[in-house]
Amino acid sequence: MDNGQLLQLVGSFAVGGLVAGGAVYAWAAKRIKREHERVMHVEQSRQLGAQQLTQARKQVEQLQRDCHELRLAVRPAPRQAPAPVAPLDAAEAMRRYAEAKLQPPAEPEAAKAFKDTVVLPKSQY
Numbered sequence: 381m382d383n384g385q386l387l388q389l390v391g392s393f394a395v396g397g398l399v400a401g402g403a404v405y406a407w408a409a410k411r412i413k414r415e416h417e418r419v420m421h422v423e424q425s426r427q428l429g430a431q432q433l434t435q436a437r438k439q440v441e442q443l444q445r446d447c448h449e450l451r452l453a454v455r456p457a458p459r460q461a462p463a464p465v466a467p468l469d470a471a472e473a474m475r476r477y478a479e480a481k482l483q484p485p486a487e488p489e490a491a492k493a494f495k496d497t498v499v500l501p502k503s504q505y
Contacts, residue, residue: 468476
Protein backbone atom coordinates (compact mmCIF):
# COMPACT_ATOMS: atom_id res chain seq x y z
CA MET A 381 0.00 0.00 0.00
CA ASP A 382 1.40 3.32 -0.91
CA ASN A 383 0.63 6.68 0.64
CA GLY A 384 -2.00 7.60 -1.97
CA GLN A 385 -4.10 4.53 -1.27
CA LEU A 386 -3.75 5.00 2.47
CA LEU A 387 -4.78 8.65 2.13
CA GLN A 388 -7.81 7.63 0.07
CA LEU A 389 -8.79 5.01 2.65
CA VAL A 390 -8.52 7.44 5.58
CA GLY A 391 -10.31 10.14 3.59
CA SER A 392 -13.18 7.79 2.70
CA PHE A 393 -13.52 6.76 6.35
CA ALA A 394 -13.61 10.43 7.37
CA VAL A 395 -16.19 11.30 4.70
CA GLY A 396 -18.25 8.22 5.63
CA GLY A 397 -18.10 9.23 9.29
CA LEU A 398 -19.21 12.75 8.44
CA VAL A 399 -22.10 11.46 6.30
CA ALA A 400 -23.14 8.98 9.04
CA GLY A 401 -22.83 11.69 11.70
CA GLY A 402 -24.94 14.06 9.59
CA ALA A 403 -27.59 11.36 9.11
CA VAL A 404 -27.67 10.59 12.85
CA TYR A 405 -27.84 14.32 13.62
CA ALA A 406 -30.76 14.81 11.20
CA TRP A 407 -32.60 11.78 12.63
CA ALA A 408 -32.01 12.89 16.22
CA ALA A 409 -32.98 16.51 15.47
CA LYS A 410 -36.23 15.33 13.83
CA ARG A 411 -37.03 13.12 16.78
CA ILE A 412 -36.19 15.83 19.32
CA LYS A 413 -38.35 18.31 17.42
CA ARG A 414 -41.28 15.86 17.48
CA GLU A 415 -40.85 15.27 21.22
CA HIS A 416 -40.62 19.02 21.83
CA GLU A 417 -43.86 19.56 19.89
CA ARG A 418 -45.53 16.80 21.90
CA VAL A 419 -44.38 18.36 25.18
CA MET A 420 -45.62 21.77 24.04
CA HIS A 421 -48.99 20.27 23.08
CA VAL A 422 -49.30 18.55 26.46
CA GLU A 423 -48.35 21.77 28.25
CA GLN A 424 -50.93 23.77 26.29
CA SER A 425 -53.57 21.13 27.04
CA ARG A 426 -52.68 21.28 30.73
CA GLN A 427 -52.92 25.07 30.77
CA LEU A 428 -56.24 24.97 28.91
CA GLY A 429 -57.57 22.39 31.39
CA ALA A 430 -56.44 24.53 34.33
CA GLN A 431 -58.08 27.58 32.77
CA GLN A 432 -61.34 25.71 32.17
CA LEU A 433 -61.25 24.38 35.73
CA THR A 434 -60.85 27.91 37.07
CA GLN A 435 -63.75 29.13 34.93
CA ALA A 436 -65.91 26.20 36.05
CA ARG A 437 -65.16 26.95 39.71
CA LYS A 438 -66.06 30.61 39.20
CA GLN A 439 -69.33 29.57 37.54
CA VAL A 440 -70.13 27.20 40.40
CA GLU A 441 -69.46 29.95 42.93
CA GLN A 442 -71.67 32.37 40.98
CA LEU A 443 -74.46 29.78 40.77
CA GLN A 444 -74.21 29.14 44.50
CA ARG A 445 -74.47 32.88 45.19
CA ASP A 446 -77.48 33.14 42.86
CA CYS A 447 -79.18 30.16 44.53
CA HIS A 448 -78.56 31.67 47.94
CA GLU A 449 -80.10 34.96 46.83
CA LEU A 450 -83.10 33.14 45.38
CA ARG A 451 -83.54 31.15 48.58
CA LEU A 452 -83.56 34.39 50.54
CA ALA A 453 -86.06 35.90 48.11
CA VAL A 454 -88.39 32.88 48.22
CA ARG A 455 -88.11 32.33 51.97
CA PRO A 456 -91.65 32.26 53.37
CA ALA A 457 -92.69 35.16 55.53
CA PRO A 458 -93.00 34.38 59.21
CA ARG A 459 -96.50 33.18 60.01
CA GLN A 460 -98.67 34.91 62.52
CA ALA A 461 -99.96 32.92 65.42
CA PRO A 462 -103.50 31.67 64.85
CA ALA A 463 -106.22 33.46 66.76
CA PRO A 464 -107.21 31.64 69.91
CA VAL A 465 -110.41 29.61 69.56
CA ALA A 466 -113.10 30.32 72.08
CA PRO A 467 -113.78 27.21 74.14
CA LEU A 468 -117.15 25.51 73.54
CA ASP A 469 -119.45 24.96 76.41
CA ALA A 470 -120.37 21.39 77.27
CA ALA A 471 -123.95 21.63 75.94
CA GLU A 472 -122.78 22.84 72.50
CA ALA A 473 -120.18 20.09 72.33
CA MET A 474 -122.78 17.40 73.15
CA ARG A 475 -125.18 18.79 70.54
CA ARG A 476 -122.50 18.66 67.81
CA TYR A 477 -121.53 15.14 68.82
CA ALA A 478 -125.13 13.93 68.67
CA GLU A 479 -125.68 15.54 65.25
CA ALA A 480 -122.54 13.87 63.92
CA LYS A 481 -123.76 10.47 65.16
CA LEU A 482 -127.26 10.91 63.75
CA GLN A 483 -126.11 11.79 60.24
CA PRO A 484 -126.11 8.81 57.88
CA PRO A 485 -122.71 7.52 56.82
CA ALA A 486 -121.36 8.87 53.56
CA GLU A 487 -122.30 6.87 50.48
CA PRO A 488 -119.58 4.66 49.04
CA GLU A 489 -117.82 5.95 45.95
CA ALA A 490 -119.20 5.06 42.55
CA ALA A 491 -118.12 1.75 41.08
CA LYS A 492 -114.47 1.75 40.17
CA ALA A 493 -113.64 2.13 36.49
CA PHE A 494 -110.80 -0.39 36.70
CA LYS A 495 -110.29 -3.47 38.81
CA ASP A 496 -107.60 -3.43 41.42
CA THR A 497 -104.33 -4.97 40.32
CA VAL A 498 -104.28 -8.67 41.07
CA VAL A 499 -101.16 -10.80 41.08
CA LEU A 500 -101.80 -13.98 39.10
CA PRO A 501 -100.29 -17.28 40.14
CA LYS A 502 -97.51 -18.58 37.88
CA SER A 503 -99.75 -21.33 36.55
CA GLN A 504 -102.07 -18.79 34.87
CA TYR A 505 -99.46 -17.21 32.65
